[in-house]
Amino acid sequence: xxxxxxxxxxxxxxxxxxxxxxxxxxxxxxxxxxxxxxxxxxxxxxxxxxxxxxxxxxxxxxxxxxxxxxxxxxxxxxxxxxxxxxxxxxxxxxxxxxxxxxxxxxxxxxxxxxxxxxxxxxxxxxxxxxxxxxxxxxxxxxxxxxxxxxxxxxxxxxxxxxxxxxxxxxxxxxxxxxxxxxxxxxxxxxxxxxxxxxxxxxxxxxxxxxxxxxxxxxxxxxxxxxxxxxxxxxxxxxxxxxxxxxxxxxxxxxxxxxxxxxxxxxxxxxxxxxxxxxxxxxxxxxxxxxxxxxxxxxxxxxxxxxxxxxxxxxxxxxxxxxxxxxxxxxxxxxxxxxxxxxxxxxxxxxxxxxxxxxxxxxxxxxxxxxxxxxxxxxxxxxxxxxxxxxxxxxxxxxxxxxxxxxxxxxxxxxxxxxxxxxxxxxxxxxxxxxxxxxxxxxxxxxxxxxxxxxxxxxxxxxxxxxxxxxxxxxxxxxxxxxxxxxxxxxxxxxxxxxxxxxxxxxxxxxxxxxxxxxxxxxxxxxxxxxxxxxxxxxxxxxxxxxxxxxxxxxxxxxxxxxxxxxxxxxxxxxxxxxxxxxxxxxxxxxxxxxxxxxxxxxxxxxxxxxxxxxxxxxxxxxxxxxxxxxxxxxxxxxxxxxxxxxxxxxxxxxxxxxxxxxxxxxxxxxxxxxxxxxxxxxxxxxxxxxxxxxxxxxxxxxxxxxxxxxxxxxxxxxxxxxxxxxxxxxxxxxxxxxx
Amino acid sequence: xxxxxxxxxxxxxxxxxxxxxxxxxxxxxxxxxxxxxxxxxxxxxxxxxxxxxxxxxxxxxxxxxxxxxxxxxxxxxxxxxxxxxxxxxxxxxxxxxxxxxxxxxxxxxxxxxxxxxxxxxxxxxxxxxxxxxxxxxxxxxxxxxxxxxxxxxxxx
Numbered sequence: 001x002x003x004x005x006x007x008x009x010x011x012x013x014x015x016x017x018x019x020x021x022x023x024x025x026x027x028x029x030x031x032x033x034x035x036x037x038x039x040x041x042x043x044x045x046x047x048x049x050x051x052x053x054x055x056x057x058x059x060x061x062x063x064x065x066x067x068x069x070x071x072x073x074x075x076x077x078x079x080x081x082x083x084x085x086x087x088x089x090x091x092x093x094x095x096x097x098x099x100x101x102x103x104x105x106x107x108x109x110x111x112x113x114x115x116x117x118x119x120x121x122x123x124x125x126x127x128x129x130x131x132x133x134x135x136x137x138x139x140x141x142x143x144x145x146x147x148x149x150x151x152x153x154x155x156x157x158x159x160x161x162x163x164x165x166x167x168x169x170x171x172x173x174x175x176x177x178x179x180x181x182x183x184x185x186x187x188x189x190x191x192x193x194x195x196x197x198x199x200x201x202x203x204x205x206x207x208x209x210x211x212x213x214x215x216x217x218x219x220x221x222x223x224x225x226x227x228x229x230x231x232x233x234x235x236x237x238x239x240x241x242x243x244x245x246x247x248x249x250x251x252x253x254x255x256x257x258x259x260x261x262x263x264x265x266x267x268x269x270x271x272x273x274x275x276x277x278x279x280x281x282x283x284x285x286x287x288x289x290x291x292x293x294x295x296x297x298x299x300x301x302x303x304x305x306x307x308x309x310x311x312x313x314x315x316x317x318x319x320x321x322x323x324x325x326x327x328x329x330x331x332x333x334x335x336x337x338x339x340x341x342x343x344x345x346x347x348x349x350x351x352x353x354x355x356x357x358x359x360x361x362x363x364x365x366x367x368x369x370x371x372x373x374x375x376x377x378x379x380x381x382x383x384x385x386x387x388x389x390x391x392x393x394x395x396x397x398x399x400x401x402x403x404x405x406x407x408x409x410x411x412x413x414x415x416x417x418x419x420x421x422x423x424x425x426x427x428x429x430x431x432x433x434x435x436x437x438x439x440x441x442x443x444x445x446x447x448x449x450x451x452x453x454x455x456x457x458x459x460x461x462x463x464x465x466x467x468x469x470x471x472x473x474x475x476x477x478x479x480x481x482x483x484x485x486x487x488x489x490x491x492x493x494x495x496x497x498x499x500x501x502x503x504x505x506x507x508x509x510x511x512x513x514x515x516x517x518x519x520x521x522x523x524x525x526x527x528x529x530x531x532x533x534x535x536x537x538x539x540x541x542x543x544x545x546x547x548x549x550x551x552x553x554x555x556x557x558x559x560x561x562x563x564x565x566x567x568x569x570x571x572x573x574x575x576x577x578x579x580x581x582x583x584x585x586x587x588x589x590x591x592x593x594x595x596x597x598x599x600x601x602x603x604x605x606x607x608x609x610x611x612x613x614x615x616x617x618x619x620x621x622x623x624x625x626x627x628x629x630x631x632x633x634x635x636x637x638x639x640x641x642x643x644x645x646x647x648x649x650x651x652x653x654x655x656x657x658x659x660x661x662x663x664x665x666x667x668x669x670x671x672x673x674x675x676x677x678x679x680x681x682x683x684x685x686x687x688x689x690x691x692x693x694x695x696x697x698x699x700x701x702x703x704x705x706x707x708x709x710x711x712x713x714x715x716x717x718x719x720x721x722x723x724x725x726x727x728x729x730x731x732x733x734x735x736x737x738x739x
Numbered sequence: 740x741x742x743x744x745x746x747x748x749x750x751x752x753x754x755x756x757x758x759x760x761x762x763x764x765x766x767x768x769x770x771x772x773x774x775x776x777x778x779x780x781x782x783x784x785x786x787x788x789x790x791x792x793x794x795x796x797x798x799x800x801x802x803x804x805x806x807x808x809x810x811x812x813x814x815x816x817x818x819x820x821x822x823x824x825x826x827x828x829x830x831x832x833x834x835x836x837x838x839x840x841x842x843x844x845x846x847x848x849x850x851x852x853x854x855x856x857x858x859x860x861x862x863x864x865x866x867x868x869x870x871x872x873x874x875x876x877x878x879x880x881x882x883x884x885x886x887x888x889x890x891x892x893x894x895x
Contacts (some may be wrong), residue, residue, distance in 0.1 A: 189869045192854045192878040196885050234857040234866050242882055245847035252839065259835065281853065288862060289797040546794045588810055 014652060022145055023132060027125030030152035033489060034121040036497035038163045041514070043117045046499040048540060048557050050166035051547030054116050057083065057093045057166075061112050062098055068093070069255075075552040076542065077535050077564060078587065086255040087560065091175075091208025092168050095119070110678065120161040120170035127412075128152040130177035135416050137184045137385055137425065138378070143698025146426075147419030151177075153484075155491040156363035156411035162497055169408055172209035177412055179205055179215055180392075183222075184385045186243065195242030203250035206257055213266050214409055219243065220273035222388045227273075227280060231384060237281045244274045268314055275310060279303050333402050344618055345562055348611040351405040360400075360485050362495075363407055365487045367418040374417025379426055386606045389417060422477070429473040501544070505599070515599070521592070521698035522548035524691050529590060536583070537592040538572070538605055538612060539565050554586055562615070566701065569616035572609070573624050575648040580686045580713070583703050590690060591701045598662070598696040600671035606638060607672065609651050627685065639675040653682040654701055686711040809856045813849060820845035840894040847886040854878040 037046070060068040071085035075608045096115045103110050128148040136144035151157060160169040179201045186194035206212045214603050222239045226232065248261045248270070283299045332338045332346055346352055360368055375393050378386040392413045400410035460469045498504065503515040525535065526549045534552045542556020555565045571582040583591075596604035605612075609629075616624040628645035631637050638652065646652055660668040660681040668677045687701040707716045802810070823842050832838050858867050858875035870878070 190858070190867050191870050191874070192851060192858075192882045193874075195854075196878075196882045200885070234863050238854040238857060241850040245843065245850045246882065246885055246889070249840075249843045249847060249886065249893065252836075253889065254893060259839070262839070286794060289794050289801070345847075 001342045011304060016335035019141060019145065022127060024147045026128050026145070026152045029126045029149075030042055030128050031121040033153055033492055034124060034158060034162045036162065036493045037499055040116065040497065040504070041499055041502050044164055044499050044501060045116060045547070046164040046501060048543050050164070052543040052557065053166050053168070054113070055091055055543075055547045056088065057096050058112060060093045060097045065094070065097075069187070076546055076556050076558070077561065078552045078554050080564065082558065082560070089168055089208055089210060089254070089559070090258060091204060092119075092166070092171055094207070095171055116166045117164045119329070120165055120167075121163050122150065123171045123174045124157070124161045127157070127174040127177055129414060130174055130181055131415060134177055134181040134184065136589050137181065137188065138389060138416065140421050142427065143419045147416050150367060150415035150419055151412055153413050153488040153492075154364060154367065154415055155488055155496065156414070157408050158492050159363065159496045160408055162492070164437070164499055168209040169211075172205065172211055173408065173412065175201055175205040175208055176211075176409070178390070178544055180218075183219055183239065183243065184388060186239035187235060187384060190233070190238045192238055192242040195239045196246055198243045199246035199250055203253070207254050211409065212251070216267055216270050220270040220394060221395070222391050223277065224273050225363055225387055225391055226384060227276065229387070232280050232284065234281070236384075237277055240277055241274065244270060256711055264506040265318060268493065272310060272314065276307055279306055291533050301481075331484070333399060336561055344611065344614045345559055345565060348608075348615065348677055352403050355401055355404045355407060358406065359407065362491060364411065364414055365484050367414045367484075370418035370421045371414045374419070374421035378417065389413065391736065393417060425473070425477055429470045429477070461731040515695055517693035517697035518544065519548060521691060521700060525549035525551055525590070525700065530690075533589040533592045534587050535592055536568060536571070536586070536588040538568065538608060540608070541592060541594070554588065563619055566616045566619035569612035570620055570624055572615050572651040573613045573649050576650060576653070576684070576686045576713070578623075579650045583686070588703050590653065591687065591703065593651065593654045593699050593701075595696055595699055596672045597655065597659065597670040597677075601697055602672050603721055604649060604655075604672060604697070606655050610636065612651070637675070638670060638677065640678050647682065653684055654687070654699060656682055657699075660697075683717075685717045806856060806860060809852055813856075816845050816849040816852070820849070834895070837894050839892045844886065844890045848883060851879055851882045851886065879890055
């Protein structure tokens with residue numbers, strides 16, 4: 001009866017209805033598992049980058065598309081400013097802007113913030129759908145449904161798409177999967193229509209995320225592998241060329257991408273394969289006209305020689321500088337130590353660190369071991385589209401090992417091949433048909449299999465097919481599936497649902513305590529400082545200050561200008577006398593530091609301080625030296641044993657200023673580093689403490705104006721405190737006070 | 740719909756059937772292939788010269804009128820593309836996006852036309868089971884429309 005239900009034609013409508021229901025349920029599950037943060041905290045934008053996207057979206061909705069396109073932002077990167085419209089991927093903002101206007105047109109006024117917060121969950125539902133279609137092309141419906149269910153709740157994808165994480169990746173993974181699906185479809189049918197659709201979604205992807213380069217290289221690689229396997233076909237030509245010709249032209253419409261597709265090395269593989277396919281197609285055509293063997297070898301040589309010549313020309317052009325060489329970010333993918341030496345700014349980002357092994361299990365759970373099984377099953381059949389998943393699996397695994405962040409691109413592939421493995425198991429074991437009912441053909445096939453496997457008991461092939469073994473396998477597997485669901489929910493709720501703008505902790509009685517220092521401080525800035533005040537902080541907080549406090553910043557998460565960031569790092573790392581001119585030159589009014597010592601919040605500026613020093617050292621190796629911040633024994637200390645350079649640095653002073661007064665004398669403890677801080681706190685001459693938040697996480701200092709009498713701040717301060725002018729004027733004055 | 744396909748296929752069949760009779764060509768192929776296979780290690784010039792004639796004859800013999808029309812279009816596109824490129828090299832590439840738009844319009848159109856040609860040629864019938872000649876033409880129109888929309892946007 002089950003068989004009749006699964007295969008009968010008359011049941012087709014019932015089956016498709018069932019499929020639609022399952023898909024809708026999966027989409028609902030995908031959305032709702034991403035709502036933890038909204039329910040626990042509130043509808044708020046998370047983390048750092050999303051704050052910029054949110055601010056840009058607000059600008060777009062308020063000022064319209066054209067002024068968004070030409071947006072020059074003078075409130076960031078003071079005094080340089082940023083050509084924001086030309087240096088961002090507008091896909092995300094335009095998408096939510098469109099949704100906003102459509103809803104408004106339908107007389108459903110929804111706050112733009114809520115659209116931004118819920119965009120990622122909404123698109124994750126669509127991702128599940130795209131993954132279903134993609135996997136369906138690989139195997140069948142049931143594998144597709146499983147893959148959709150996997151991607152809907154896999155933590156590797158949830159990590160970047162919970163409600164409030166309004167980042168480019170929110171829509172990019174959907175676009176990735178739908179582009180890949182359309183590519184496979186185009187390749188299978190060999191139709192320019194699907195190729196053109198693929199190019200359209202590729203265009204959307206280029207508009208949405210810098211990771212589009214992954215597609216730009218994956219599709220050519222697939223095509224190249226197919227050609228190398230001798231599987232060139234007119235279908236491949238049609239699909240690839242229609243995609244490339246349209247997609248490349250389309251991608252150049254995005255100002256931020258511009259002429260890159262023909263100028264930079266990352267895009268050259270696509271161009272190369274395009275050229276190769278032209279030659280191969282032409283030769284293929286000629287061969288169909290002349291069926292001579294010598295001639296064919298001649299043609300083959302022509303192809304290879306042309307290919308080599310073209311590669312040589314490419315290298316020559318790269319060396320001569322017509323084509324930009326690989327960008328630094330790209331190099332760091334091949335040589336994992338590269339960024340650390342040459343571009344500390346990239347190495348300093350936590351999501352650019354190499355992945356730790358447990359992270360794979362944490363993010364993928366049992367898919368980790370189903371993944372190779374699925375790839376193996378694809379190998380057994382090895383149709384053209386299977387090659388794609390295999391290539392994807394190889395590339396994805398490598399890249400995810402290099403950078404934590406690229407776990408995201410691996411996850412869809414793991415879900416697809418995991419689903420293929422899982423559905424093969426389920427198809428073989430769940431259906432409770434006894435061998436008698438099977439047709440002779442099937443029976444033959446079934447009997448063949450166990451003989452190959454190690455499980456066979458001689459003469460008893462039915463053993464594996466007995467209801468008992470089927471029961472055991474399917475029950476175990478169901479258990480795994482259930483465990484997977486539990487694991488995913490647990491990970492999502494514990495690890496990935498914190499907005500990181502608002503922190504949560506548990507009180508001793510188990511109730512939740514919200515720590516809202518960031519917003520408290522940003523709100524203070526918004527209300528108590530002049531509109532055009534310039535705030536200096538480490539770049540991590542630039543977007544948040546711009547988004548929440550609406551004040552101009554010196555550096556932000558865009559990190560386009562390394563020197564400017566190094567300047568801020570230098571100001572933070574040097575002593576007051578050196579720092580003051582820098583602050584004055586950059587019109588800094590307030591300085592904001594993050595200090596977690598009181599609360600034990602480990603992501604604070606003292607812990608990031610070494611990166612500031614390193615980045616500053618990269619630009620001014622003579623003035624800032626990392627070595628001076630370590631003790632003679634090479635330790636990074638903030639207690640009594642800290643080096644003088646460390647104690648004199650602006651960052652140290654700002655973090656620990658007045659901190660010891662919180663505690664009985666001599667008892668001051670830094671809870672992050674777990675050390676006692678000196679009983680006598682640092683003094684500040686050029687800054688005034690302006691604001692410190694409830695839990696001391698955010699501390700804001702006001703930069704003093706020049707002294708009225710033209711003295712330097714140290715002597716002026718000393719005078720205020722009633723010291724004799726003579727003593728204060730000598731340079732040792734403030735130092736002797738400190739000791 | 741069905742009648743249309745029949746008519747189309749009938750039409751494509753006629754040129755090769757009546758205007759250029761296929762009968763003279765078969766003898767040509769074996770003889771020339773023989774000459775080639777006789778001297779596998781000989782110098783290239785006679786081989787290439789022969790093969791060009793051979794290819795040309797074969798082409799004339801097997802290509803229906805409609806496909807030839809497409810081929811003329813392809814030749815035209817190549818000429819236009821080469822002209823643009825030569826201009827870019829000689830005259831400079833100042834409005835670079837204008838040059839790119841023009842050049843990629845020809846390249847894109849060329850590629851799409853080749854795809855159309857591949858999809859409609861009889862020899863490839865088996866490859867493209869899901870694509871009828873009408874569907875192929877619709878694809879072609881769709882792709883070209885998209886291409887030119889992007890080009891117009893890009894050319895400034």
